[in-house]
Amino acid sequence: MKVLVTGGYGFIGSHVAERFHQEGYDVIIIDNLTTGKKENVSFKHNSYILSIEDSKCEEIFRSHKIDVAVHLAAQVSVANSVTDPTYDAESNIVGLVNILNLAAKYDVKKFLYASSAAVYGLQTKLPITEQMECAPISPYGISKLSGELYCEKWGELYGLETLGFRFSNVYGPRQDGLGEGGVISIFMNRLLTEQPLIVLGDGEQTRDFIYVEDVAFAIYRGANSTQTGVYNLSVNKQTSVNRIIEVMDAIQPITEVIYKEKRVGDIDHSVLDNQKLMHDLDWSPLYTIEEGLSKTASYFMKERAELQAVVKPAVSPKRIKARQVFDKILPTLENVVAFGLIAWLTLIYPNSGSGMIDLKLFYITIIGMMHGSRQAMTAVVLSTGLFIYQKLEGGRDFISLTYDTDFFFQLAIYLFVGLVVGYTIERKNTTIKQQEYKVDELNNRYEFLDSVYTDVRDVKNELQTRILNAGDSYGKIYAATKELESLEPEHVFNSAVSVVKSIMQVEKVKIYIVNPHETYLRLIASSGYDLFELPKSLKVSEHEYVNTTIKSGQIYINGSLQDDVPLMVAPLFYNDKVTAIISIDGLSFESFSMYHQNLFRITTELISSALSKAFTHITATESQRYFENSMIMKPQVFNEIVASKKKMFEEYNVPYLLLNAERYDLSNSDTADYLSTKLRETDYLGLDEEGNLLVLLSNTSMEDREKIVNRLTHDSMIFTALTEE
Template sequence: MKVLITGGYGFIGSHVADRFHKEGYEVYIIDNLSTGNRGNITFKHKGYELAVEDAKCEEVFRANQFEAVVHLAAQASVNTSIMNPQLDSESNVLGLVNILNLAQKFKVKKFVFASSAAVYGTNEHIPLKEELPCDPISPYGLSKWVGESYCRKWQELYGLETICFRFSNVYGPRQSSAGEGGVISIFMDRVFSGQTLYVYGDGNQTRDFIYVEDVADAIFRSSYSRLSGIYNLSTNTECSVNEVIEAIGTMQSVRDITYADRRDGDISRSVLNNEKVKRELDWSPMYGIGEGLQRTYAWFELNRAKMESATSAVSAAKLTPYRQMFKKYMPYAENLLAFVLTAWLTFTQDTDYSAIDIKLFYITIIGIMYGNRQSILAVVLSIGLFIYQKLLDGRELVSLLYDTNVFFQIAIYLFIGLVVGYAIERKNSAIQAAERNKDELEEKYDFLNGMYKEVREVKDELQLRILNSGDSFGKIYSVTKELESLEPENVFSSTVNVVKSIMSVQSVAIYTVNPYRTYMRLIAHSNDYEGQASIRVEDDACMRWVLNEGKVFVNKDLASNAPLMCAPIFYNGEIKAVIAIDGMAFNKFSLYYQNLFKVTTDLVSSALARAFAYIEATESQRYVKGTPILRKEAFASILESKKMAKTHHNTPFLMLCAAEGEAGIESRPDQIAGMLRETDYIGLNEQEKAVILLSNTGYDDAARVLERFASRGISLNIVNGEL
């Protein structure tokens, strides 16, 4: 089973990931690493460096079928939410909506949302119960409250099962003391470094501290429960800040304690009532504050060396602003140096080359190197140097104001500086835009390529497991090679062979589903299949259940009017077709073969997804422009698959062409296309003449089909023999 944890590299997320991994889940993580640390996860998993509001998250959901999603990713700083509420809402609201929407789209069974006690605000009804009104005092608390509303509405509107936990003060190993880290992690860090502990207020203010592993346990239990709604996650125990300091003092001597004025907005008491979650989830916290602090202290003691190394790295990073300042002012220094060289050359210039104005070269070179800003500075310096030259030649400053030659020379400097600077600036902007576009495309390519490799690895690993399982399922590896086609018709035809071979059944049928999910058309079947060519979903309970639930149907009641098993085939999160099997030996009608059928249909879905993506990408090349008529090459491929299906499975098809003396099919393709089913085609044959290909239609149906076309004034004949 697969679980996705957003913010899984963070403090709470890494402990949640540990718990799911220990229970045998495949763990997937989405984290932008703004506060998370990859080093928190030491087991094998799949991680994606993405923000939860990023559109690329859809590719993660598309490539994996998650059983549960635990949404922990958030902007968790109250001060940041006050200073920059837009940033807070992007992550905590837009990010949540994106993940909720994807969970609903890709049929996740359970969605767990991490809320906060901040939604209650300054409510004095201690201990706080879930039914109390919420009045958050910060944008952070407001965004969590809004998030709870989104979860509730997604369950009401879309049927996504959601549960929200309002955390009290979580503490434990891996918690950062930077920024707005928990008070316990800050105290631990200061105690180990021998610094003073600062307490805002008298230290008698209380909090409800809960150990992080208790939180992870509750989240895991909720992921497979049927519970939904809002629950407090706490110990229901008040503990003052002074009591925390005393407990830490028993493990490590506290150097000094300084009490300061209470900060604005701080509440004196905070404790959440946890009776509801204990009763309904059958959960209770295992660690009291004493044992939890001891475990946290042991972790800080073990990781002290690593934390000191990280502090050194942060100190080194502080040099970066100086480097940035140097980089910023370096062009000005080089410009001035070039000006000094220009001035020296100007005053020492040989009389034979006095007609050459070095200042123009200076302006041009600076403009080419640095663009508009530096070229304007070069123009100003050159004008100053030019006027200074005139003054040295004995000219009066006032006389220069009336000299047109002086103004002409200054105009030349300005013209050269502006033209060169503007041209270079425009070129640099175009280059930067192209580089940004290139970087974005490369990033997207790398991400999609990584997703592709990951899916391939999973598929290969699954095939190798089956191959090495030691029983007859090893044949899946070779049989599924038949599915490697980019033409959906070929995939459907090959699927009949694959399913029949793997499942050892007599009868296999594949039905395509129309966009409105009202009718299903038979597109491929085995020789022994005797079912309907068309099914009205409303009249078939089995197919209706498969389309509504999106799961494998098993005919446990052995009803005679339903196949033994049916399984949906997905593309882009929607059911495109249904595979039905019948005629299985009774001793194989077991959970073992049900799982095998599920694996097989997943492989078929993967092959069809690749084929449909290819069809979408090459659609403009498959059809005659502006018509529903397939080009010769595309039509020949479909026709070949129909011939193979007829040879191997006796699946009939019918070819029609325009009657002699009548207008060709290409003269009214849209009218004819409107009379065809989704599984029928119009295409060009080898003689470049338009013909109609009717799937699952034999000569017995020919008279009825021709009569239907004739009633619309379309005269057709059956094509005899090979094209």
Template sequence: MKVLITGGYGFIGSHIADRFHKEGHDVVIIDNLSTGKREHVTFKHKNYQLSIDDPKCEEVYRSNKFDIVVHMAAQVSVTDSILHPARDAEANVSGLINMLNLSRSFNVSKFIYASSAAVYGVQQHMPIKEDAECSPLSPYGMSKLVGERYAGKWTEWYGLDTLGFRFSNVYGPRQSVIGEGGVITTFLNRALAGQDIVIHGDGSQTRDFIYVEDVADVIYRASLSQVTGVYNVSTGTECSVKELVDYVQELQPVKNITYGSSRIGDIDRSVLSNERVQNDLDWAPLYSIAEGLQRTFSYFQREQAAAESAATKVQRASSGLRAYKSLLKQVQPFGENLLAFGLTAWLTLNGDIGVGTAIDVKFFYITIMGILYGNKQAIVAVMLSIGLYIFERLEEGNEFISLLYIPDFFFQIAIYLFIGLVVGYSIERKNNQIEQQQVKIAELEDKYEFLNGVYHDVREVKEELQLRILNAGDSYGKIYSITKELESLEPEKVFTATVNVVKSIMSAPFVCIYTVNRDASYLRLVASSGTSGAATANSLKVSDHAYISTVIHDRQMFINKQLIDNAPLMCAPIYDKGTVSAVVMIDGLPFEKFSLYHQNLFKTTVDLVTSALSKSFAYIQATEDRRYIEGTPLLRDEVFQEIVASKRLAFKEHHTPYLILRSSGDHVDHIRETSRAIAAMLRETDYIGRHADGHVLVLLSGTSREDVESVMERFARRGISLTLVEEDQ
């Protein structure tokens, strides 16, 4: 299963990513890293640094084909939503709508998103249930409530399965101090730093704190369910801020506790009912507040110790380097300008190329400074050149006042100014154009890198699929040939082929198939691949095995997660016309294959078998008058021989036992009466045929040589004498 997690580098999102990865699923993350950190997710995965409202998200969907989307990206600060409501709505509403639209367009199976207890506002009745009237007190709560309405409409209008969770106050490792749940992080960090803890209000206000791994667990369970709508996720337990401080003090002594004014948007009490999510998803929180705080405290202890050892060195080195680079960047143009001016002054005063000569080097100096550095340094060069020009005139014996009366004095200064302004402005304008072009080039390069990354992702997936196909050529051939076997219209052949199908696809050493009798009280073995532990039973009484009752009466696949003795690892029903007609069991799987993936694979395989058996049952019913000798329960010779051949093949391949008995002492003229008497004593999986000499043949499925004497005695009590013709040896 391929899962997209938006905000996957964030506090909750990274824990959800870890959970899906541990369960063997492919994880893709979209995160703009505004609050998340890449180091939160350490396993190999695909990632895209994007905002959730970025148009590039469409390319991500197009190239990945997601099964599940878990939308965790959001603005989570109540205070920030009050200060910047438009920014809050853009993140929590516009971004959600974009993800909903893309999930609908690209056929995502399920869309799970984060809501909040903030939608409820102030409530009188505790714990708060999902049907309580919502009256949010902040723009954050409003945006979350609006998001729920949008998700509900996408389900109603477009059929997209959406599931929202109203989280109570989530806490745990990797959490920042932003958001309501951040109070625990704030308290723990301040306690570790030896700082005062500040309580907003009198400390009697309560919250429902839930550990982040419990949240990740409920989201993972939800991804495998058919549940939709909106649910609370909480512990259902109130904890006051004062009680929280007491828990913290048990972990780390607190220097001092001070009380401040209540924050805008805070409520006095909050505890959510989790009864509905417990019933519908079979989920319950594992961690108490004490256990969760202990795990969180240990995490922050490790983080603080590592940060303190590295931060000091890095900060000193980086701050000094930054200051040096900043100063160098500011001083360098002036330094080079002064150096060029010094050369210009030396050439002017000592090289006879100053005023009154054919070449005035100051023109070149101003022009070069303007070209190199633009308008600012060009003006500095003009001022220095004017100063040098005045100095030249004074050296010639002119008085400063007399310079004002020289006609070409102002003309020369005007030329310097003109050259400086024209060159400086032209270069400045050109530089601005170049910067704009560089910005456009950077944007195009960014887009190219993004699309190139998508292209390589697609190529990687394609090459991986090709490699799998090449390496699995034999498996595909086997599945194809077995599927051809399932096309038979004879149930016995289908049963035998089913064992091959399940054994090959599941790599299960032990596979057996039982048929269900008319009143669903017994199971009869019709095919097996061997024995598991004790010998595979020929018949099973339904009432003696709870897991069989679950499969037959509740019509649910049984997974032996508790590893119950004398029960298979997996068991699934086969249907015919809406009723359970047979049961497939597998056992002996390696531990690493006892996973959700193999459970789904088993269900798919059984569905394939069910389809094949339905066709054969329908064929038998349609041709029943041609299968039996008219007026008798005797199968026609060719039909009986075909079934016998199937039994022989099943024994040859899987050692599935069977017996063939022949009636003796009856006259051919009374064969009808004999066959009816025998048929009344047989099971649904047994058959009656006719011997070449005209006597009745009885085929007993799943019956071994050890049972033959008891079988003959049972028939003898009814006046029917049978002899063994063929057995499982």
């Protein structure tokens, strides 16, 4: 089975994902890593770094057949919800609705979500029960209560089973300073860094602290229950902050505790009643506050030791800033250096401008191509200044230049070249950036779809491996075909029982043959049933599933799990006509799937093929099986059938009755004519090696002997029972 955990890299989510993995689930995680850490989950799983509001989440639901969704991704800080209520609503309401909607659309069996004690607001009566009025006092509490209402409504509208948990103060390994239980992680960090603990108030305020592994187990229990609605998830016990400090001091001595003014609005005491949860989910918290804090401290100590062991390369912030400044002024420096070179060449060769190449135009063009319009305009200004200087050095005065059209024409050329080249390069750079952005966007989508494709391929490969290595693999089906290789229908029916039991992994199998008029069925073979549990015959018109199977020629599936109806029933064919039906019971719930339906269909087709071959052989060798003009079998054939019945009794306790018929002046043909009206389709008549006439009655015990003998009574025959198996 597959479970999706949103926020699976977070504090609570990673423990929940770990619990489901330990229970054999395939785990899929969605997390945007705002507060979560990928290193929190070390086992094999499917990972998607996404926000829960993202439309790409649908690709995950479409690609995986998710059985259970656990929605834990959320904004969990009450303080942040007050300063930024919009973000709180987007994460806790919009994100939840997106995942909730996808769960309903893709037929998720169970949707579990995290609510909070914050929905209750200020309560004076303790402990707080689920029936008390919800009056949240923060945007966080409002968003959590809204989420509960959405989940309830989705259950009504779409039949989605939703189960919510109002967490009390959760604490444990991997926790940061956020959430209702964050005070413990804050204390742990300050304790290990030998900083004083800061207590807001006198420390006698109490909370209902619950260890995170107890939370994970409750969620797992909820996923495997039929319960819906909302439950308090807590230990139903008040623990003061001073008690927390006392326990932590026993773990590692505390240097100092500083008590400050209590925050305005903080409640003094809080505890949630968990009796409803304990009763309905058969759950109870396992960890005391002492045990939980000890495990939490061990984690924080180990994490700190690992961090200290890691040597981090020191990068000076000043060097980073200096590098950023240098990168920013580098184009200007290059411009100035290039201008200096051009000015030097121009002044050394004052007549270069009158030649074919104006070095200043060349300079403006190169700078514009390298750095765009801003540096191109700077180059235009510098070139203009240099040009004026050249004119003044040549004996012209400044006033005369203002009347010189050639002078202004040259400046116009500089400006035109600078604008055209600079604009062209800017436009080209803008186009390149846009294309790069599109490429990045397409690459991100490709990487996401590629990861989904890879996950699906992994699942496919794993399924193929399981099929090849499992008990119902091709190798086993091949063995089944070998077991069905018999030219005697009785042997095929007996082998069919063991083949179906082995491949389908069921305990109960029964086979009924159909009479020529398709009105009655006779029991021919069975396994797993008590001696008197099965009827020896069935009237077709009285059993809808039998009639449906015979008329349609298709497998009948008891999808509604009706009483007294097998889980699966399949027809067995001979000459395109239903000659028997085979049914199974006792299939485990997780195996009641399309895969096992197809497996049953393939198995019964193999049995039909074996039966057809056996019946064809009998028709072709009829003269060798029976005495002339009678239905009496020859000794060798009859003995094989008796041996087959004996084997069925030894393996599956299927009874049979063997009668000796002592005849007086009756020929074989007369005997056969008389008994043909008295025997069933599943009974046999034959001679033994001594020439005695024997009657083999299928599925008949010694208790039926007297009734059978009376039915077969004839003036010229006396019947006695030889043996009962």
